[in-house]
Amino acid sequence: xxxxxxxxxxxxxxxxxxxxxxxxxxxxxxxxxxxxxxxxxxxxxxxxxxxxxxxxxxxxxxxxxxxxxxxxxxxxxxxxxxxxxxxxxxxxxxxxxxxxxxxxxxxxxxxxxxxxxxxxxxxxxxxxxxxxxxxxxxxxxxxxxxxxxxxxxxxxxxxxxxxxxxxxxxxxxxxxxxxxxxxxxxxxxxxxxxxxxxxxxxxxxxxxxxxxxxxxxxxxxxxxxxxxxxxxxxxxxxxxxxxxxxxxxxxxxxxxxxxxxxxxxxxxxxxxxxxxxxxxxxxxxxxxxxxx
Amino acid sequence: xxxxxxxxxxxxxxxxxxxxxxxxxxxxxxxxxxxxxxxxxxxxxxxxxxxxxxxxxxxxxxxxxxxxxxxxxxxxxxxxxxxxxxxxxxxxxxxxxxxxxxxxxxxxxxxxxxxxxxxxxxxxxxxxxxxxxxxxxxxxxxxxxxxxxxxxxxxxxxxxxxxxxxxxxxxxxxxxxxxxxxxxxxxxxxxxxxxxxxxxxxxxxxxxxxxxxxxxxxxxxxxxxxxxxxxxxxxxxxxxxxxxxxxxxxxxxxxxxxxxxxxxxxxxxxxxxxxxxxxxxx
Numbered sequence: 325x326x327x328x329x330x331x332x333x334x335x336x337x338x339x340x341x342x343x344x345x346x347x348x349x350x351x352x353x354x355x356x357x358x359x360x361x362x363x364x365x366x367x368x369x370x371x372x373x374x375x376x377x378x379x380x381x382x383x384x385x386x387x388x389x390x391x392x393x394x395x396x397x398x399x400x401x402x403x404x405x406x407x408x409x410x411x412x413x414x415x416x417x418x419x420x421x422x423x424x425x426x427x428x429x430x431x432x433x434x435x436x437x438x439x440x441x442x443x444x445x446x447x448x449x450x451x452x453x454x455x456x457x458x459x460x461x462x463x464x465x466x467x468x469x470x471x472x473x474x475x476x477x478x479x480x481x482x483x484x485x486x487x488x489x490x491x492x493x494x495x496x497x498x499x500x501x502x503x504x505x506x507x508x509x510x511x512x513x514x515x516x517x518x519x520x521x522x523x524x525x526x527x528x529x530x531x532x533x534x535x536x537x538x539x540x541x542x543x544x545x546x547x548x549x550x551x552x553x554x555x556x557x558x559x560x561x562x563x564x565x566x567x568x569x570x571x572x573x574x575x576x577x578x579x580x581x582x583x584x585x586x587x588x589x590x591x592x593x594x595x596x597x598x599x600x601x602x603x604x605x606x607x608x609x610x611x612x613x614x615x616x
Numbered sequence: 617x618x619x620x621x622x623x624x625x626x627x628x629x630x631x632x633x634x635x636x637x638x639x640x641x642x643x644x645x646x647x648x649x650x651x652x653x654x655x656x657x658x659x660x661x662x663x664x665x666x667x668x669x670x671x672x673x674x675x676x677x678x679x680x681x682x683x684x685x686x687x688x689x690x691x692x693x694x695x696x697x698x699x700x701x702x703x704x705x706x707x708x709x710x711x712x713x714x715x716x717x718x719x720x721x722x723x724x725x726x727x728x729x730x731x732x733x734x735x736x737x738x739x740x741x742x743x744x745x746x747x748x749x750x751x752x753x754x755x756x757x758x759x760x761x762x763x764x765x766x767x768x769x770x771x772x773x774x775x776x777x778x779x780x781x782x783x784x785x786x787x788x789x790x791x792x793x794x795x796x797x798x799x800x801x802x803x804x805x806x807x808x809x810x811x812x813x814x815x816x817x818x819x820x821x822x823x824x825x826x827x828x829x830x831x832x833x834x835x836x837x838x839x840x841x842x843x844x845x846x847x848x849x850x851x852x853x854x855x856x857x858x859x860x861x862x863x864x865x866x867x868x869x870x871x872x873x874x875x876x877x878x879x880x881x882x883x884x885x886x887x888x889x890x891x892x893x894x895x896x897x898x
Contacts, residue, residue, distance in 0.1 A: 376797045381727070410799025423790035427812035427895055436808075441799045472895045 326394035327351040328496050328528040329375070334388030336367075336374060336552075343608060344370055344383065346553040352496065352545075357522060357529045359539040359560065361575075362549030363592075368532045369418075370552070372498040375530075377409055393495060410441055414489040416499040416518070420481035420506075424473035431469030434488050442492055456487035459524075460517055479510035483517065490521050497522075499531045503538060515541055536579050540564060548572050551604050570596045631888030634881040641878055645697035653677055654688035656695040656848050661686050665864040683853075683867045684860045692848040693874055699842075699849045700878065702760065703833040704826035707767035711829075712822045714768065715775025720814065722776070723783025724806045734780070737773045745770050749832055753841045763842050767829050774828075775821055782814045816893040823886025827879035834875055850875050 333347040344367050352358045360368050373379045375390055377397075390397045392412055397405055417423040425433055431453065438449035457465035460483040473481060482502060489497050499518060503511040519542055522529055531543055539546055539560060547557040548571065556569040567573045574593040644651055654677065663686040666678050674681065680689040722733040749766045756762035786792065787810060795805045830850070836842040837851025850871045857868030 378793050378796050406799045409797060413797070415794055415797050417790045417794060419790055423794055425791045425809050425813065427815075428809075437795075437798045437800075474896045 327391070328354045328356070328393060329530060330389075330391040330394075331371070331375070332389040332391075334371070334374065334390065335386050336370065336379070337384045337386055339382045339384075343611075344552050345374070345388075346551070346604065346607065346611075347388070348549075348552065348554055350547045350554060350557065352528045352530055354495065354528055355526045356545060357519075357531055357543045358545040358547065359531045359533060359543035360547050360549060361533055361536060361539050363534055363575075365551075366549045367552035368534075368549055369500055371549075372415070372500050372530065372532055376413060376415060376498060377405060411492070412495045414492065414494040414497050416482075416485055416489045416497060416502045418501040418504055420478050420485055423485055424481055426473050428472075429469065430471050430473065430476075430484055434469075434484070434491065437488075438492060452491055453487070456491050457484070459490075459521060460484075460487045478506055479514065482506060482510075482514050486514070486517055486521065490525055490527065493525065494527060496528045496530065499529055501533055503533075503535075511538075518542065536576060548575070550600055553604060553607075555600070571600055628888075630884050631892075634884035634888065637877055637881045638885060641697055641874075641881075642701055644694050645701050648694045648698055652688075652691035652694045653679065654691045656687060656691040657846065659685045659687055665860070665867075667864075668866050668870075680870050681864065681866045683856060684864065687848075689853070689867060689870055692853055693850070693871060696848045696850045696853060696871070697874075699760065699847065700830050700833060703763055703767065704829045704882070707764045707771070707829040707832075708822055708825040710764065710768035711771040711825055712775050712818065715772035716779045716814075716818050718772070719776040719779030720783050720806060720811065723780040724787045724810055725802070726784070726787070730780070733776065737776050740770075740773045743770075746832070746835060749836060750839065750841055753836060758841055758843065760843055763833055763836055766836075767832050770832075771825060771828065774825065775818070778817055778821060779814050782817055783810055786810045786813045816890045819893055820886040820890035823889060824883045827882030830875065830879055830882070 329350075329352040331348055331350050333349050334345050335343060335347055336345040338344055348367075348371060350358065350360070350371075360371060362368050370379070370383065374383075374385060375392075375397075379385070392408060395408060397408070400408060424430070431450075434453045435446065435449040438444040438452065439446055444452070453469070454465045457468055462468050462480075462483065468476070468480075468484065473484075476484065482505075486502070489499075502518065503514050506514060515538060518529070521527070529542075531538075533539060543560050545557070546560050546563050547554050548563075548569065549555070550571050556563070556567070556572045558568070563572065564576065567576055571592070574596045578590050578592050580589055660682075663675060663678065663682050664684055666675050666682040666686075667673055668681045668689075669676075669679050671681075678688050678690070680693070682688055683692070718733050722730040748770050752766040752769060753762050756765060783806075792805055792809060795809050800808075833842060833849065834851030834854065837849040838855045840852070840855070842849055842851060853871040854868060854875070857864070857866075857871065861868050
């Protein structure tokens, strides 16, 4: 059985020639949650965007393959690729405030996609959306459908977006820091909802986050990203029990502990970062002649 | 948010006052032959420079007085409104359609389409607008349609710039990206997702532009480049009034007041509509 998502040595360049992704490889098996963790600027979101075909025009993919359920994206023509991505994947975006169209009511906004893109009947789409809104614990889905986005709180909007992501039964969901823009109490609820729906629907998730606490709660597998390079990948439990790479160790050590709130925050160890930077510079040097 | 709420509270009377004046003026212009007390073109040298009704020497039936040829000022203002409104609607709508469409395309697609359209706008705006209008009408020949064309040709850039900026900021929003991922085509996203979000601005600008069109038409009439000199227009009445300002101030003052009220109403009405259309402010 082929992996739900497979990325093979994906590299991407900024217009100034800097590499933002450095031969990234990762796979997500059906029904599995893989966390993609790294600090900001590490290229986590870039991987998600590349996969979903919404990279900024300035970023150029120069090598590598992306396969969704065994189908190589770059081999498909643009239209077939759109169709494949639209039908089998979905995104839970980072910022619920801008991810809903403020001029359209929630209901049409959610059903529109099912009807227009996937060709469902209006009735079926309506029923499906109400069911999903119920699953994300809206007490009165009927009312939510008639709301404009600004009439809902940030947490409610994120729940709407989660419902929308699961609505068409995608095989893979990219969750791009879905809890970052929310306050801590809501974060917990949202995480629980994503985990529940993921389990019930058997959807694979690529969960992009910078928060190791979130990683521990939701994922089975982890890839640790630094400067566009996967430095370690492992089972979540194994990673926390025995991190192999010095950067991972430093990252875990830098996580604040709630048991000792008075301990000062530890930044990631600088010698580790220096070592990594040197390693990456060397790899870039070796890589450049081969690729011009 | 607070600001939006206060401005909303102050909005209703504004919308009503502006809308009220526009409806009144529009109705008067539409039914001009039924309403106007006199024939706007009838000259009577026995009745020249009659003052408005509250002054000594006023004649009943000539409410706002007469001009130096004895023509009834109120009737001339009412008939002049016809041309003002025709020009306002036709010219503003054309400018709006051209400018908004190009602005939407430039802002949403970006890239070379944006560069191309933006350069044209830059070049266009380097021309002094009134001189440009006079030049255009001189080339096209005077007449109602040339005035309308001239205004549309000059003022589409106003729409283009604003709508481009708005479409650009909307295009960066996550909901556009989500629509891309879901599999919508670019043109579909532009029309279904982005357009509704820029529509409130389009409406506000459209109304504002109607006011501007009224002014431009008046300016062109003033310099005798609008419609044939027989038909009364607000601009031509003002031009005539200017000549007899010392003998008959009312011939200048009343058309000016009418013009100012109308232009002001258009802009206020637009602002009011914008708030109405905007789901967040509503």
